[in-house]
Amino acid sequence: MLLQNIALVSHLLPLFLFFLFFRRNNERDIRVILFYCLYSFVNDIVITHLNTTEQYTLTFILLSAFTLIEYALFSYVLYINIKKAIFRKLILIISPFFIVFSIFQFLRSAGNGIDSISITVEYILLIIYCLFYFFDELIEPNATFIYATYKFWILVAILIYSTGTFFLFLQSSDLTPEEWNKWSIINHLCTIAKTAFFSVAVIMRKEPQENHFFDVDADHLFENHYKP
Amino acid sequence: MTFLQVNSSGNEVSLMLFFGTIGMLVLAIGMIIFIIFHQRKVIRYQLRFQKLEFQQQKTLLNASIRFQEEERQRIAADLHDDAGPLLATARLYLNENLVNLDKNAQLQSIYNAKQIIDDTIQLIRNISHSLMPPTLKNFGLESAVNDLFQKISGSGSLNASCRFHDYRERLIPDQELIIFRIIQELINNILKHSNSSFIHLTQNISGPKLYIRMHHDGRGLTQADFEKLNKSGGGLGLKNIQSRLKLLQGRIFFEKDASQTYYKITIEAPRSEEQTLKEEKVITY
Known part of the structure; x- marks a missing residue:
């Protein structure tokens, strides 16, 4: 219960840090992540309340909506950070299929527990998109270290959360409520890790300092040396 | 999607969940670490390459400065060793002209001075041509x-x-x-x-x-x-x-x-x- 509460409150940490550091990183993807954190926080509170009042159908609707919105927000963040056009196109092509599939699953499941298949597919897609980003970085490395950019920490948060909770949501339909309560510790830990990484991204500066190798522009010095 | 779901006993599910999660996390963290180290390696290589290129440029710059200095020294030597003495000699002949009142000797010294000035002109022309043909x-x-x-x-x-x-x-x-x-x-x-x-x-x-x-x-x-x-x-x-x-x-x-x-x-x-x-x-x- 304590871990669950920590995980719930941890959603507010990136928002708190964002305002604490005077909104020094106000990029689009950061704003999306902050919205996601706020949405997760509100969603978790509402779902906890609905669970205690045993309104399972509404919980299911909220969870299904959360899956869709989470996918939309994360895939948008990944989309704007991936450089290769082919990968961006793939995201654009796959996303409508996933939305249709998710709605279909929602209608088919008709209010039974967690829509584990949609969540599993969502996480597979997000892991693939993260691989796209890292592949991009491998073939076209930047002059700055990858971990010196806030984007990297957003991606790490998404990847760690998706991989960490992948098996939990995959098996969720096979777990008894006791087992679910027991194993949901994985979800809480991954949520804390995710918000911690988001917090790192939020407190990082927009543009990391470049590695200046030369003190002077040698080319410029050399340029007119022989001009008669 | 049914292949993703495992229908088995609770214990088996728990084991699969545990090892599956650990496995996925290890893979994800391993991949992140690999990318970080790979990128560090690439950046270090690029820095080393830039450093070598910079050294090469520095060597070339030094060489060109040295070359220019040598060229200046050569021109200075040409002017000092060749043009200087020639003009000094011409001056001597002209001085002699002032002292010597003999007309023939005067004519001879003027002729000699003219010859020397011609040589000097030729010399300066050569220097100028060597600078810009x-x-x-x-x-x-x-x-x-x-x-x-x-x-x-x-x-x-x-x-x-x-x-x-x-x-x-x-x-x-x-x-x-x-x-x-x-x-x-x-x-x-x-x-x-x-x-x-x-x-x-x-x-x-x-x-x-x-x-x-x-x-x-x-x-x-x-x-x-x-x-x-x-x-x-x-x-x-x-x-x-x-x-x-x-x-x-x-x-x-x-x-x-x-x-x-x-x-x-x-x-x-x-x-x-x-x-x-x-x-x-x-x-x-």
């Missing part, structure tokens, strides 16, 4: 190279010939001067080190590039030798060629002929877009 300035690279080769042939030490196949449009004066200096430097090297019996130069163009090739039958350099000498402390002339080529945005290639009899040096220099366009128009008409 008038043929190059007025008639272009082709004429300047022809002149140079005629002078070398005229000395009788070796046979020098050149042929410009396509030089209807002159390069811009700065480019011509740089190429001419490179040719001069190469010829100096050939005369000094190669012990060859002939030098032959040909010129041609191909699209936006101008090519100059020199053949000689003496001891020569290959590209590997050139690069090695360029990186070493010596080879001031070669470094000078390299820095001039950098300025020109051109390239040079040293090689041995397939027959292993001659050495070839090929210079590639870019032509301005204007020249290329003019050339294309002429071909179209």
Whole structure:
């Protein structure tokens, strides 16, 4: 219960840090992540309340909506950070299929527990998109270290959360409520890790300092040396 | 999607969940660490490469400064050792003219002074020509190279010939001067080190590039030798060629002929877009 509460409150940490550091990183993807954190926080509170009042159908609707919105927000963040056009196109092509599939699953499941298949597919897609980003970085490395950019920490948060909770949501339909309560510790830990990484991204500066190798522009010095 | 779901006993599910989660996390963290280390390696390599390039530029810059200083010293020596004494002698003759009242002696000393002043004029002209050949300035690279080769042939030490196949449009004066200096430097090297019996130069163009090739039958350099000498402390002339080529945005290639009899040096220099366009128009008409 304590871990669950920590995980719930941890959603507010990136928002708190964002305002604490005077909104020094106000990029689009950061704003999306902050919205996601706020949405997760509100969603978790509402779902906890609905669970205690045993309104399972509404919980299911909220969870299904959360899956869709989470996918939309994360895939948008990944989309704007991936450089290769082919990968961006793939995201654009796959996303409508996933939305249709998710709605279909929602209608088919008709209010039974967690829509584990949609969540599993969502996480597979997000892991693939993260691989796209890292592949991009491998073939076209930047002059700055990858971990010196806030984007990297957003991606790490998404990847760690998706991989960490992948098996939990995959098996969720096979777990008894006791087992679910027991194993949901994985979800809480991954949520804390995710918000911690988001917090790192939020407190990082927009543009990391470049590695200046030369003190002077040698080319410029050399340029007119022989001009008669 | 049913393959994703496992229908088995609770214990088996728990085991699968536990090891599956651990496995996925290990894979994800492993991948992140691999990417971080790979990128660090790539950046370190790039930095090392930049450092080497910077050192190379520094060497070239030093070489060009040294070359310029040597050139200044040579001009200073020419003026001091040759022009100075000549003018001093002319002054002496003119002084003598003031003292000596004998008309014949006066005429003789004026004549001598005139001769000396003529020599001095010639000397200063030579110095000026060595700084900027008038043929190059007025008639272009082709004429300047022809002149140079005629002078070398005229000395009788070796046979020098050149042929410009396509030089209807002159390069811009700065480019011509740089190429001419490179040719001069190469010829100096050939005369000094190669012990060859002939030098032959040909010129041609191909699209936006101008090519100059020199053949000689003496001891020569290959590209590997050139690069090695360029990186070493010596080879001031070669470094000078390299820095001039950098300025020109051109390239040079040293090689041995397939027959292993001659050495070839090929210079590639870019032509301005204007020249290329003019050339294309002429071909179209």
